[in-house]
Amino acid sequence: MKILVPVKRVVDANVKIRVRPDGSGVELANVKMAMNPFDEIAVEEALRLKEAGKASEVVAVSIGPVKTDETIRTALAMGADRGIWVKTDEAGIEPLTVAKLLKKIVEAEGPGLVILGKQAIDDDCNQTGQMLAALLGWPQATFASKVEIGEKTIAVTREIDGGLQTLDLDLPAVLTTDLRLNEPRYASLPNIMKAKKKPIEEKPAAELGVDLAPRLQLLSTTEPAGRTAGIKVGSPAELVDHLKKAGVL
Amino acid sequence: MADHLPTLLFAEHDDASLNPVTARALTAALALGAPVHVLVVGENARPAAEAAAKLAGVAQVLLADGPAYAHRRAEPVAALGVALAGQYGAIAAPSTAFGKSVLPRIAALIDVMQVSDVVAVIAPDTFERPTYAGNAIQRVRATDATKVLTIRTAGFAPATEGGSAPIQPVDEAGAFAGSRFVGEEIATSARPELTAARIIVSGGRAIGSAENFHSVVEPLADALGAAVGASRAAVDAGYAPNDWQVGQTGKVVAPDLYVALGISGAIQHLAGMKDSKVIVAVNKDEEAPIFQVADFGLVGDLFQIVPELTAEIAKAKG
Ligand SMILES: Cc1cc2nc3c(=O)[nH]c(=O)nc-3n(C[C@H](O)[C@H](O)[C@H](O)COP(=O)(O)OP(=O)(O)OC[C@H]3O[C@@H](n4cnc5c(N)ncnc54)[C@H](O)[C@@H]3O)c2cc1C
Ligand SMILES: Nc1ncnc2c1ncn2[C@@H]1O[C@H](COP(=O)(O)O)[C@@H](O)[C@H]1O
Numbered sequence: 009m010k011i012l013v014p015v016k017r018v019v020d021a022n023v024k025i026r027v028r029p030d031g032s033g034v035e036l037a038n039v040k041m042a043m044n045p046f047d048e049i050a051v052e053e054a055l056r057l058k059e060a061g062k063a064s065e066v067v068a069v070s071i072g073p074v075k076t077d078e079t080i081r082t083a084l085a086m087g088a089d090r091g092i093w094v095k096t097d098e099a100g101i102e103p104l105t106v107a108k109l110l111k112k113i114v115e116a117e118g119p120g121l122v123i124l125g126k127q128a129i130d131d132d133c134n135q136t137g138q139m140l141a142a143l144l145g146w147p148q149a150t151f152a153s154k155v156e157i158g159e160k161t162i163a164v165t166r167e168i169d170g171g172l173q174t175l176d177l178d179l180p181a182v183l184t185t186d187l188r189l190n191e192p193r194y195a196s197l198p199n200i201m202k203a204k205k206k207p208i209e210e211k212p213a214a215e216l217g218v219d220l221a222p223r224l225q226l227l228s229t230t231e232p233a234g235r236t237a238g239i240k241v242g243s244p245a246e247l248v249d250h251l252k253k254a255g256v257l
Numbered sequence: 258m259a260d261h262l263p264t265l266l267f268a269e270h271d272d273a274s275l276n277p278v279t280a281r282a283l284t285a286a287l288a289l290g291a292p293v294h295v296l297v298v299g300e301n302a303r304p305a306a307e308a309a310a311k312l313a314g315v316a317q318v319l320l321a322d323g324p325a326y327a328h329r330r331a332e333p334v335a336a337l338g339v340a341l342a343g344q345y346g347a348i349a350a351p352s353t354a355f356g357k358s359v360l361p362r363i364a365a366l367i368d369v370m371q372v373s374d375v376v377a378v379i380a381p382d383t384f385e386r387p388t389y390a391g392n393a394i395q396r397v398r399a400t401d402a403t404k405v406l407t408i409r410t411a412g413f414a415p416a417t418e419g420g421s422a423p424i425q426p427v428d429e430a431g432a433f434a435g436s437r438f439v440g441e442e443i444a445t446s447a448r449p450e451l452t453a454a455r456i457i458v459s460g461g462r463a464i465g466s467a468e469n470f471h472s473v474v475e476p477l478a479d480a481l482g483a484a485v486g487a488s489r490a491a492v493d494a495g496y497a498p499n500d501w502q503v504g505q506t507g508k509v510v511a512p513d514l515y516v517a518l519g520i521s522g523a524i525q526h527l528a529g530m531k532d533s534k535v536i537v538a539v540n541k542d543e544e545a546p547i548f549q550v551a552d553f554g555l556v557g558d559l560f561q562i563v564p565e566l567t568a569e570i571a572k573a574k575g
Contacts, residue, residue, distance in 0.1 A: 011464070015445075019389070021525070024392070024524065025389045025392050025393060027392070027393050033390075033393075034393050043542070047507075055509065056394065062367055062520055069408070080464045092512070102370050103361070103370070103371070104365060104368075104369070104370040104371075107365055109268050116433065121482065123546070126506070127506060128504065129389070129390065129506075130389060131388055131391070132373065132386065132387065132388050132390070132505065133371075133373045134357050134361075134373055134374060135361035135362075135364070135371055137361075137364035138358060138359075138360075138361035138362045138365070139326075139362070140365075141416075141530065142361070142362040142365040143365050143366075146435070147433070147435035147436035148331055148358070148362070149331060149436075150307055150331070150333070150354075150357065150358045151354060151358075153499065161564040163439060166354075167354070167380060167499045168355075168500070168549045169353050169354045169355070169452075169500055169508075170379065170443045170444060170500055171441065171442045171443040171444050171498065171499075171500055171550065172261075172326070172440075172441070172442045173440070173441045173442075174438075174439040174440045175330070175436050175437065175438060175439060176436065176437045177435060177436045177437075177441050178434075178435045178436070181435075181436075185490075186499075186506075187489060187493065187506065188384075188493065188499060193350075195415075196277070196562060199436065200295050222370075222467075223369070223370035223401050224370055224372065224397040224398070224400070224570050225400060226395060226397055227306040227383065227396040227397060227398055228392050228395075229388075229394065229395050229396075229398070230394050231392070231393065231394070232387070232391055232392065232394050234532075235531060235536075235550045237548060237549045237550070237551065237554075238552035238553055238554065239552075239553060239554070240543070240548070240553065240554045240555070240556060243555075243565075244555070244562060244565040244566035244568075244569045245569050246415075246517065247537065247553055247569075248553060248566070248569045248570060248573050250553050251514065251535070251537070252573065254535050254552070256513045256514040256534065256535045257513075257570070257573060257574070
């Protein structure tokens with residue numbers, strides 16, 4: 009069974025982003041980029057399934073403009089077998105469009121499982137996996153924290169409000185990862201070297217027959233109302249006085 | 258014209274009762290300006306439907322009740338949403354684990370780009386939503402005829418009671434055989450629920466163990482009548498259950514009072530709590546970033562400060 013892992017190139021989680029003063033968006037020039045952390049978890053899970061003999065091949069796919077291949081290369085350095093780069097002119101392709109492009113790749117590749125991140129930490133949409141599952145007519149399990157694969161089915165424990173839920177899905181299926189699924193490995197130097205020779209197939213998005221026009225018109229991007237630091241208090245008793253005055257006790 | 262059509266709001270509930278986030282999402286749904294129908298889907302879910310019918314401003318409650326909807330698996334629930342979609346100008350749900358799983362599935366099947374985590378309704382087609390862990394607010398106009406929205410409920414006041422909407426049964430919209438419910442581990446607690454609580458006490462990595470959550474964090478929460486939350490580090494370490502996680506990728510809360518104990522204040526944590534009315538931080542590092550958002554800070558060892566604070570609160574409430 010082949011596993012397809014869609015990985016997104018995003019601003020590194022440790023970077024404090026800046027909103028452009030003219031409201032046109034977030035400053036992306038000279039900002040450190042990285043693989044979306046939930047996608048690292050997805051790659052790791054796919055690799056573990058392969059190492060356990062449950063999968064034959066792990067294919068990383070990313071949709072984006074120049075330099076997106078760096079992110080695919082990161083997946084290859086972790087251990088993925090090959091990459092597919094769906095090339096676009098710009099970044100910021102909407103989840104609905106990403107899901108439609110991924111559907112084309114799924115139809116061409118025929119994976120038994122697609123593992124995505126639950127959420128991209130730039131747009132914070134939390135949509136793409138569910139949309140892809142819907143378009144394919146496949147079952148889905150979002151927010152996976154444990155996966156047990158069988159012959160034709162997969163049991164997935166999910167982090168939901170209030171606790172955990174386990175679902176059993178027929179394969180092929182779509183999963184999205186939550187933080188507790190695993191701890192992704194670091195790529196070792198030899199594997200980084202090896203990854204340079206692994207193939208990345210390039211497909212121009214325009215050739216996949218999907219309308220790339222956005223459906224959401226971005227009117228403005230602004231900084232949220234800030235908070236200012238308050239005061240340090242000397243003791244618990246003093247704190248309680250302040251809380252009483254603030255009317256929150 | 259789609260914007261003359263009513264709005265369909267998915268209720269968040271557990272069949273027996275309505276989750277309070279529904280009343281908050283209703284406020285957002287009403288802001289679209291069209292009549293709101295609340296859809297209650299589940300098995301033996303009439304009590305939740307009756308509670309929804311009492312919310313002021315609801316024009317109608319739709320009740321889809323049957324074994325196909327037990328545990329609200331995403332696939333059959335989305336199929337129902339798709340079957341109903343043609344009659345609605347907008348489809349909305351609170352941004353809960355359920356809403357996040359189901360709504361994108363509906364959106365894709367009716368070829369609509371969803372607007373996730375709406376924090377403000379500017380016009381029936383224009384919304385604000387946070388991106389980059391809440392560090393950039395986007396204002397977007399949705400150009401699809403039907404709007405599909407998940408609502409970040411923390412910022413909307415709950416709709417009041419006082420309504421008496423009719424409850425209309427709706428037919429099943431086809432079963433889905435590809436997935437099965439196996440089991441659930443849902444914690445029950447006498448404490449208020451995180452997303453509905455007026456006061457929250459959260460613990461971070463510094464709490465050090467699940468045992469310390471019980472012996473240090475929970476007594477303070479109980480003295481305050483508060484819900485308990487946690488940072489990702491505390492959840493990852495197994496000190497606290499996953500559904501206590503507050504932050505960019507956990508729960509987003511905005512209580513009257515948020516008390517952060519031994520939490521450094523990483524942007525991903527702040528994303529989940531920085532809209533709280535009053536923030537208190539206890540941290541031994543006076544440079545911890547949490548103090549930049551805290552109204553009141555106590556610098557010191559939490560294991561000494563928290564028991565004292567618990568006693569002071571008990572005295573004040575005496
Ligand atoms: C993709 C992604 C998603 C994430 N999502 C979330 C999320 O949703 N929520 C979230 O919280 N985090 C999230 N994080 C993690 C986040 O970046 C931080 O790592 C995390 O919030 C740190 O938790 P902490 O503050 O408990 O631990 P630390 O950063 O280790 O802070 C511990 C604090 O305790 C203080 N301390 C230690 N001992 C004591 C003592 N005895 N008394 C008083 N103070 C003491 C220290 O000074 C320190 O400030 C995410 C990260 C990524 C990459
Ligand atoms: N441009 C992209 N290329 C590849 N995968 C993507 C892309 N955008 C989103 N994804 C996948 O979809 C997941 C959820 O993204 P989102 O719905 O945008 O929050 C991510 O974690 C990725 O696995």
